[in-house]
Amino acid sequence: MSETSLLDPSVDHAIQAIVLGGSTESTCTTDLAAGPWDFDIRPGYGPGSSMGDVIPTGSPRQGELPQDYRDADEDELHDRIRAAKLALGERVVVLGHFYQREEVVRHADYVGDSFQLANAALEHPDAEAIVFCGVHFMAETADLLSGPGQSVILPNLAAGCSMADMADIDQVEDCWEQLADVYGPLDVADDEGFVPVIPVTYMNSSAAIKGFVGRHGGIVCTSSNAATVLEWAFARGRRVLFFPDQHLGRNTAKAMGVELERMPMWNPRRPLGGSTAGELQDARVILWHGFCSVHRRFSVDQIEKARAEHTGVRVIVHPECPMEVVDAADEAGSTDYIRKAIAAATEPTVFAIGTEINLVRRLAAQFPQHEIFCLDPVVCPCSTMYRIHPGYLAWVLEELVGGRVVNRIRVSDDVAAPARVALERMLAAKPR
Numbered sequence: 001m002s003e004t005s006l007l008d009p010s011v012d013h014a015i016q017a018i019v020l021g022g023s024t025e026s027t028c029t030t031d032l033a034a035g036p037w038d039f040d041i042r043p044g045y046g047p048g049s050s051m052g053d054v055i056p057t058g059s060p061r062q063g064e065l066p067q068d069y070r071d072a073d074e075d076e077l078h079d080r081i082r083a084a085k086l087a088l089g090e091r092v093v094v095l096g097h098f099y100q101r102e103e104v105v106r107h108a109d110y111v112g113d114s115f116q117l118a119n120a121a122l123e124h125p126d127a128e129a130i131v132f133c134g135v136h137f138m139a140e141t142a143d144l145l146s147g148p149g150q151s152v153i154l155p156n157l158a159a160g161c162s163m164a165d166m167a168d169i170d171q172v173e174d175c176w177e178q179l180a181d182v183y184g185p186l187d188v189a190d191d192e193g194f195v196p197v198i199p200v201t202y203m204n205s206s207a208a209i210k211g212f213v214g215r216h217g218g219i220v221c222t223s224s225n226a227a228t229v230l231e232w233a234f235a236r237g238r239r240v241l242f243f244p245d246q247h248l249g250r251n252t253a254k255a256m257g258v259e260l261e262r263m264p265m266w267n268p269r270r271p272l273g274g275s276t277a278g279e280l281q282d283a284r285v286i287l288w289h290g291f292c293s294v295h296r297r298f299s300v301d302q303i304e305k306a307r308a309e310h311t312g313v314r315v316i317v318h319p320e321c322p323m324e325v326v327d328a329a330d331e332a333g334s335t336d337y338i339r340k341a342i343a344a345a346t347e348p349t350v351f352a353i354g355t356e357i358n359l360v361r362r363l364a365a366q367f368p369q370h371e372i373f374c375l376d377p378v379v380c381p382c383s384t385m386y387r388i389h390p391g392y393l394a395w396v397l398e399e400l401v402g403g404r405v406v407n408r409i410r411v412s413d414d415v416a417a418p419a420r421v422a423l424e425r426m427l428a429a430k431p432r
């Protein structure tokens, strides 16, 4: 086997070479910080850690932001956002994801992960508009959970998620048909009451995928409850088809005792996903070939360097990181887990964190008694989340003040009904 074929195909080795000092090239720029509108019309995710990913042709494109907002400086935008929020009062609720840039988060009524934010919106049934400063799938989830008279607004339609886009509904439907060829009818249980395969999707997926899962007896998971959800699925099916994030699927199933040999990867561009029918028969978890471009950047070398330079350092990484990184860390957990772990530390501690830089910086500012740094020395934010510039936030809010709803995210009824079923199954799934 050649050295190249041993490399994890989900890791961007060009970026790794830069991180490890083998290349002097730079992949990250600050271009998105100043003016994401320069990139919004281009067919790609733009500068940052998602730039190597291919954007699907059907992705929503943002129209041109009026010049007035592009020319305004940070202070002016800040004042305009505050004034618009004041004018709208209880009619609007602004949600800011943990990974969102500081200039936007300071205007948020709630800051949290995608599911916490969708639930926070539920506390405002009278708000006419929910402005979601996150990415597209998060706004879709908020629309699924919001009331019929509420509009969910994504300030910049180009704020997608490269991971969510890696599981396209057509590819997933095609995969399902191929699995039926291998296993037989997928909705028929065997003598012991197990169906051949249960589809499980990570929250970071489109509403169309959540709807697919709901229609086929499946369930949604978050990075906080993935193990509970897998238990739910194993109680009903012989196997799980897990998408889009192979790393969350692998790390969770491995921690539950599933052997790596029983976790084949499904590459949608290859027949039977690149496995044999025998391998699929023996599978316990079929992992979709998706990954987060931010979390795949973390490496074991970074952890070793942090340990060499900081005696007693506590390394916590997100489970979207590759398995070797999770294995080398002291702990792995969701953004909420990371935040709570730091908040619970009673003694001054050095934390090396493997997740998105905006969250790490915020935690460092919030807990000055600890030393908190990001494992990745080449700092790259989530470039799609970064599309929510304050100019876009000011624009959507001022349009609302003028009585106009722009950039509304709507999930069609035929998708929304089964997607809600999949979400309700998740909420009802209890840890053992």
Ligand code: SF4
Binding pocket: 050, 099, 135, 160, 161, 162, 163, 164, 204, 292, 293, 294, 295, 356, 382, 383, 384, 385
């Ligand atoms: S951090 Fe990764 S999974 Fe999260 S929104 Fe950005 S690309 Fe998607």
